[in-house]
Amino acid sequence: MKALWIAIITTIVIAILLAIQPDASQLTGFAIPMMIMLYSKINKKILxxxxxxxxxxxxxxxxxxxxxxxxxxxxxxxxxxLANMGLMWLILGVISLIILPVPFILFPPKNFKIPSICVGLYFIIILISTLFGNFPVPLMGYGISPIIGYFIPITWYAKSKANS
Structure with missing residues (x-):
């Protein structure tokens, strides 16, 4: 029960920090999957x-x-x-973005289905939210942090698949 409380409090603190940093896509992408994961672990309806x-x-x-x-x-x-560079670059770029959540959603590890699907859901939310505002596009925008941010879950995913 103590670990669950730590997870809930940590999730809310991170969500507050993301809300302060005006990036609705990151907050939405983080909060919705966390709601799903925590909901599956919390037994008390009021909590x-x-x-x-x-x-x-x-x-x-x-x-x-x-x-x-x-x-x-x-x-x-x-x-x-990418669209300005030509139709082929645009198609390749969009395909690469669509591929991002596929392993997590369609092929989750046996013992980690909910976390895997939630990682995929995070990427889907982040990608869709770029259509509604000025939000960074994962793995395509400038900077290394989105790439590192993808390598962490894909490494976890590969290790989970290997161990199951």
């Missing part, structure tokens, strides 16, 4: 409702108060830059 309510409120507030900075072409508009 489930409280956790769900807090995270939902933070998501709503983050979408109401979006970042007002203009987009950076090599971060938030990278798909548009």
């Amino acid at each position: 489930r409702s409280l956790m769900f309510g807090i995270l939902s409120l933070l998501i709503i507030l983050s979408w109401v108060h979006l970042d007002s900075l203009p987009p950076v072409a090599y971060v938030e508009r990278i798909v548009s830059l």
Whole structure:
């Protein structure tokens, strides 16, 4: 039970930090999968409702108060830059983005189905949210952090598949 409380408190603290940093896509991508994972572990209905309510409120507030900075072409508009390079680059770019969540969603490890599906859901939310605002496109935008952020779960996934 102590580990569950630590997970709940850590999730809410991280969600608050993401809400302060006006990136609704990251908060939404983090909070929704965490709600699913925690919901499956919490037995008390009141605690489930409280956790769900807090995270939902933070998501709503983050979408109401979006970042007002203009987009950076090599971060938030990278798909548009691909389109400007030609149809073939755009098609390859979109295919590469679609492939990101596939292993996590379609082929989850036996012992880690919910965490695997939630990682895939995170990537789906992040990708879809780029259609609704100026949010970084994972693995295609400028910088190494999204690549490292993908290598961590894909390494976990590969090790989980090897051990199952």
